[in-house]
């Protein structure tokens with residue numbers, strides 16, 4: 728009986744760890760895609776991506792994010808123009824314009840609410856990019872745009888802020904990006920303090936030495 732329970736517990740722990748790894752693999756494999764295949768993503772997949780966005784954490788339980796889905800080619804071209812002529816944006820299958828209706832959150836939290844409004848939409852965007860990656864769909868977070876140009880196309884009221892354009896489509900490239908490694912960005916106990924001086928009985932740091940491979 729004891730052996731049986733031990734087996735079940737070990738099995739559950741192993742699978743729990745495996746699931747964590749799979750999510751990390753998806754996160755690490757996400758890349759900004761700027762070259763898309765001429766192939767549409769399905770509404771079912773788009774729905775999952777929007778659902779992922781809407782499942783993000785939100786300060787004060789106030790989901791200030793609003794998503795405008797744009798599929799018409801002419802509108803995508805006008806949005807690409809508003810993104811300071813990043814022409815590749817128009818070749819995405821779908822554009823999702825992420826807006827913030829932040830009246831309530833700013834009303835309740837004041838100056839901090841302005842920060843929350845931005846952080847909430849950023850969390851929603853990242854959730855979308857990760858779900859897209861999991862579905863084999865390429866994505867790009869586009870933050871360089873002229874808001875007036877976007878307002879003109881989508882008739883967005885003036886109390887709403889535009890935070891980003893997310894481009895979605897099947898990837899036609901496999902870009903590589905050099906990023907800082909964990910030991911370059913993680914400090915221990917105090918700003919700027921690397922892991923080296925960490926005591927041996929604090930094993931959490933060991934995998935940092937190995938270059939971020941747990």
Ligand SMILES: Cc1cc2nc3c(=O)[nH]c(=O)nc-3n(C[C@H](O)[C@H](O)[C@H](O)COP(=O)(O)O)c2cc1C
Nearest residue numbers: 757758759760761813867868869870871872902904
């Ligand atoms: C807030 C924000 C704004 C961005 N705006 C643009 C943009 O306007 N155009 C673009 O090509 N990429 C944009 N990117 C994508 C970054 O260039 C990209 O994330 C970075 O090069 C790292 O590559 P990776 O996403 O593949 O890890 C933006 C990313 C973020 C987070």
